[in-house]
Amino acid sequence: MAGDGAGMSDPFQLPASRDEIRAIQSRRKRAAFERAQRAGWYAGKLDGIDPDRLDDPEEWAKIPILDKDILRQWSHREFMDRLCIVDNTDIAEYWRSGGSTGKPVFYPRTFADVDYGMLSWRRAWGVTETPPGELAHICFPIGVHPAGQVWARGAHGAGVGVLWAGAGNAMPTRVQLDLIENIRPTVLVGMPSFALHMANIADAEGIDLRESSITRIITAAESLSDAKREKLSRDWGAEVYDVFGMSEAGLMGGEGHAHDGIHIWTDMYFIETVDEQTLEPLNDERPGMLLVTPLVTGHATPFLRWNSGDIVSLHDGGATGHRYADLFPMIRHAHRTAGFFKVRGINVNHTDFEDFIFADPKVNDFQVVLTTAESGLEDVLLRLELKRGAEATEAVDALRFRIRQAFELAVATEVLPNGELGKDFEKFMKAPRFVDRRV
Known part of the structure; x- marks a missing residue:
């Protein structure tokens, strides 16, 4: 050549x-x-x-x-x-x-x-x-x-x-x-x-x-x-x-x-x-x-x-x-990256959290959104799409409990219709699973 x-x-x-x-x-x-x-x-x-x-x-x-x-x-x-x-x-x-x-x-x-x-x-x-x-x-x-x-x-x-x-x-x-x-x-x-x-x-x-x-x-x-x-x-x-x-x-x-x-x-x-x-x-x-x-x-x-x-x-x-x-x-x-979020004094690595969520067979997809409440406190919203046929309340309660045990982090949750996250993700080259909207 x-x-x-x-x-x-x-x-x-x-x-x-x-x-x-x-x-x-x-x-x-x-x-x-x-x-x-x-x-x-x-x-x-x-x-x-x-x-x-x-x-x-x-x-x-x-x-x-x-x-x-x-x-x-x-x-x-x-x-x-x-x-x-x-x-x-x-x-x-x-x-x-x-x-x-x-x-x-x-x-x-x-x-x-x-x-x-x-x-x-x-x-x-x-x-x-x-x-x-x-x-x-x-x-x-x-x-x-x-x-x-x-x-x-x-x-x-x-x-x-x-x-x-x-x-x-x-x-x-x-x-x-x-x-x-x-x-x-x-x-x-x-x-x-x-x-x-x-x-x-x-x-x-x-x-x-x-x-x-x-x-x-x-x-x-x-x-x-x-x-x-x-x-x-x-x-x-x-x-x-x-x-x-x-x-x-x-x-x-x-x-x-x-x-x-x-x-x-x-x-x-x-x-x-x-x-x-x-x-x-x-x-x-x-x-x-x-x-x-x-x-x-x-x-x-x-x-x-x-x-x-x-x-x-x-x-x-x-x-x-x-x-x-x-x-x-x-x-x-090593599957280590500089990507992490720090909320309420807790550091959470993106890769660790992603692996944790995807290991749950009842979860199809997810997105984490960090926001600041009117009180000034930081909130973590976990947006979820669940496997078809999964009982939402049971699956979400169990997942929130395991997150608190593994990461010492309390999260709010929102269960979305399947495909909803995909409509957002398709606008980007790589799926934005971690979004920081804190002020």
Whole structure:
């Protein structure tokens, strides 16, 4: 591929061995470093770093860490001036950053970046052992955010057919359920929150998705906790695979059938972990902050040591016995985020609370709304949709009791008709399950 500067003779083939991956990394790290030297933001920041010693961890660690807080200080024009190193004529498309809050960043991608992006997404079908001839229902948002359209385009290279459904704001959820019933795709590809939302709407309509044609669900773009995975598997009667990527890099890896971690394409992305506080390198099974250097998808914007914001541990391998597992190491997410709410002096982690609620088989979906009462006291309203047939008073009373025991938090509750939350969630790329309206 043009602009690689290093790499495999046939980029659509997996490397032959881990030794070959190390050699590829060495060449591509040097190429990425040299591209970064051309970017305005790195001016003076890479001086004194020996490009011949980048495989030395101490030398590599001299490179400054880049994160989204830096990028969000800039206008788009400032971003392009400081980090983009190609002309407009070299840009094939722009990829929007993910997330539900903050100012999005639009990343330019060269034609070479897009070609390698297709390779990274094609590998997702391989690691999940999705064979050619399957039909995938793509319910990621389809637009300037890359997830939906790149999944669909990348599927063709793996011989997988696609339904370009998009998210609920593009095609209503009920219409998507009809599409699944009539066309009978075998794979559902989307964010876990939307797959759960589809299951909730189906339950409200009396549709048993366990009898649908879907046998495999591939999720990305959101944290997939054990509770979410179990609920998805229970509601859809399907095996759930998680894959991992980011707009700043591409599709970076995925699970095998052992579901014990994400195998990262380390010939395409150099990864490392550092201590959250000291930023000292870890690179072992201790949880740390994940840093990513795109080796082949940074021709326009050469990011080095990008702070992804994920807390992960690194593992040499896992229990899945196929070629991807043999070649590529794994990360395991700690499922810890900075997301929490503090109310009445109590800190409640979003992920912990979400897992707790979704572990209740009588709950379809929920939203937490924080408000300030006229008295000045803080209130917590838990808006709920319950499984069809559940006795509301009994289910809600039991849930409130368990919340008080687990989180020492008293909550008010509101039981909604099934599908009500989905109407709100479909307006957003990621479901806003925690809303702070306090004054």
